[in-house]
Amino acid sequence: MDATGTTPLEIGQRVRTIRTRRGLSLDTAAGLAGISAPYLSMLERGLRRFERRGLLEDIAHALSCSVADLTGTPYLPGDRVSANALATLPGISVGLHDATLDDVPDVPARPLHELVEWARTANEHSAHSRYGAAGRDLGTLLTDLHVHAVAGSGDDSRVALRALLEACMVAAGVARSLGNADLAVAAAARGREAAARLDDPALSAFAAMTSSTALSRMGARHRARSIAATELERLADVSDPSAPDTASAEALGMLHLTSAQMAAKAGQAQDSTAHLSEAADLARRIGEQNTLWFSFGPANVSAWALSIAVESGGGPAAAERITAAPGYDAALTAADRRAALHFDLGRAFAQAGGARDAEAVRHLDTADRIAPQRIRHDPVARELLVQLDHRAKVRAWELRSLKNRLGVR
Incomplete structure (x- = not known):
């Protein structure tokens, strides 16, 4: 068992348990998930690992369960830092459910300028994967901003709505990263409500991206695609990458x-390539930008291209292209984005069938050192580590250290 009370084969075991309780044969479940029965059997027995998020989502859909049912997230905390981060989630939930943009509690709210700065600071903490700091008293912040947004007048209400949108983005990111998909979706939805009242195309698009990401991670692909497509169409006509303010182009x-x-x-390679090409063109035209800590620019497009290649099974070649450039992660200013890049490099090299596992271990180790809270709560990171450990012929110190830090035995 690991520090969270789970076993290395838990995802596969959960898949088998849910499948059999549903009365589904291997052939039926595999067909619904779009994979072969032998492959599903290997996943259930821990002979293959869940290194792609899309695979988890496909199997959850086939079994009529949630992704969390398969992963067991949120995990129990393995250390005090994780415990402090997870302790912020109940307060966030109360802050979102105890107030709406039409009805707020009768409580005195802190001065608006303090709340705006608080939201900005929390967003910076989140961008650097400091989830305990980002989420600390975030429920109170959400409540106070709701009060100002509803009770304030004119400019004050708009300022509060923008800060509320930013706080909701933080809440969504913290909840998603710590494994609470439902709370992430709820926070992102409230952010979209705030953005709609501001009638700002760029902010609406950033809010839509946050919602799409949260919904996609929980497996709600239809709704995620619908929200993104609607905002893409709306923003295409008003976005100008040559304008002094590049927020719309970034969004x-x-x-x-x-x-x-x-x-x-979804296996739609042509559509994926087309969207990635559009993003790359925008990034070339506006350079490195960072509105609301979204870090849009050439470096982040390259990082996303790697993640997309891993989901498509072409990770090793994409990783080679990225690591061939000196200082390939230097332009990613947010720890979250740097860690994500190294994590995806680890996933990519692991797809080489064992031939590049030393590099996979090195990049996973780097990712965890950059943003430990991000990596240690990610079920795919645990799957990757177990896979690398099972294939290792020599137990390198990095591998032993990673197992200890992630609580995998």
Whole structure:
């Protein structure tokens, strides 16, 4: 058992348990998931690992269960930092459910300028994967911003709505990263409500991207694609990458990136390539930008292209192209994005069938050192580590260290 009380084969075991309780044969379940029965059998027995998020989503859909049913997330905390981060989730939930944009509690709210700065700081913490700091008292922040948004007048209400949108993005990111998909979706939906009242195309698009990401991660692909497609169409006519304010172009680019990834998960290679190309063109025209810590630019497009390649099974070649360039991660200023890149490099090299496992271990180790809270709560990271451990002929110190840090025995 690991520090969370789970076993290395737990996802596969959960798949088998749910499949048999549903009365589904291997052939039927595999057919519904779009994979072969022998492959599903190997997944259930732990002989193959769930290194692609799309695979988890496909199997969850086939078994009529949630992704969380398969992964067992949120995990029990393995250390004090994780415990502090997870302890923020109940407060976030109360903050979202105890107030709406039409009805707020009768409580005194802190001064608006303090709340705006608080939301900005929380977003920066989230971008660097400091989830405990990002989520600390976030429920209170959400409540106070709701009060100002509803009770305030004119400009004050708009300022509160924008800060509320940013706080909801933080809440969605913290909840998603810590394994609470339902809370992430709820937070993102509230952010979209705030953006709709602002009638700002760029903010609406950033909110839509947040919602699409949260919905896609839980396996709600139809709704995720619908939200992204609607905002893509709306923003295409008003986005100008040559304008002094590039926020709309950045938001459009992020929507193309998340649409490319969703298409890759669905096996729609042509659509994925088209969206990725649009994002790359926008990034070339506006350079490295960072509105609301979305880090849109050439470096992030390259990182997303790698993640998409991994989902499509072409990870090793994509990883080779990225690592051939000196300082390939230097332009990614957010720890979350740097860690995501190294994590995806680890996943990519692991797809080489064991020939590049040393590099996979090195990049997974780097990712965990950059953003430990992000990696240690990710079920795909645990799957990758178990896979690398099972294939290892020599137990390198990095591998032993990773198993200890992630609580995998």
